Amino acid sequence: MIVYASRTGNVRYVTQTLHLPNIEMNEVQQLTTPFLLFTYTDGLGDIPVLVERFMKQHYKLCRGVIVSGNSNFGHQVFGQAGDKLAALYNIPLVCKLDLRGTAKDYAAIQAFYYEHIQEGQHEAVFEIK
Numbered sequence: 001m002i003v004y005a006s007r008t009g010n011v012r013y014v015t016q017t018l019h020l021p022n023i024e025m026n027e028v029q030q031l032t033t034p035f036l037l038f039t040y041t042d043g044l045g046d047i048p049v050l051v052e053r054f055m056k057q058h059y060k061l062c063r064g065v066i067v068s069g070n071s072n073f074g075h076q077v078f079g080q081a082g083d084k085l086a087a088l089y090n091i092p093l094v095c096k097l098d099l100r101g102t103a104k105d106y107a108a109i110q111a112f113y114y115e116h117i118q119e120g121q122h123e124a125v126f127e128i129k
C-alpha cells in the first residue's frame with residue numbers, strides 16, 4: 001500500500017499513474033501492513049504537518065518515503081521533506097520527484113514497491129471511513 005498526502009494534486013496524479021494499491025492519508029483509519037509513504041514538500045523544505053502527525057503514529061510500518069518537490073525552490077530545500085523523514089525514521093528515500101516526475105521515477109518506485117512492500121501482503125486491511 002502507498003499512503004499519500006497531496007495538496008495541489010501532483011502526488012495524487014503520480015500515485016494514480018503507478019497502478020499500485022494506494023490510499024489518501026486522511027482516509028486511513030487503521031493500518032496494519034507495511035506501507036510506502038508519498039508526500040509533497042511544504043514551507044521551506046518542511047514535512048507537511050499532517051504527514052508529521054501521521055508518521056508519529058505509524059512510522060513502525062513505514063518501509064520508505066517518496067517525495068515530490070519543486071526544484072525551483074533551490075537545491076538546499078528541493079524535496080527536503082523526504083530527506084528529513086528518511087533521517088528521522090531511518091527509512092530509505094526511494095525517490096525524489098520534481099513536481100510529477102518522470103517515467104524513470106515511476107519505474108524506480110514500482111521496482112521498490114514490488115521488492116519491499118507487496119511481498120507477503122495479500123490484501124488491503126484498511127478500514128475506510
Ligand SMILES: Cc1cc2nc3c(=O)[nH]c(=O)nc-3n(C[C@H](O)[C@H](O)[C@H](O)COP(=O)(O)O)c2cc1C
Nearest residue numbers: 006007008009010011040041044045069070078079
Ligand atoms: C507553500 C508551498 C511551499 C513549498 N515548499 C517547497 C519546498 O520547500 N521545497 C520543494 O521542493 N517544494 C516545495 N513546494 C512544492 C511542492 O512540494 C510541489 O509542488 C509538490 O509537487 C506538491 O505536491 P501536491 O501537488 O501533491 O500537493 C512548495 C509548495 C507550496 C505550495
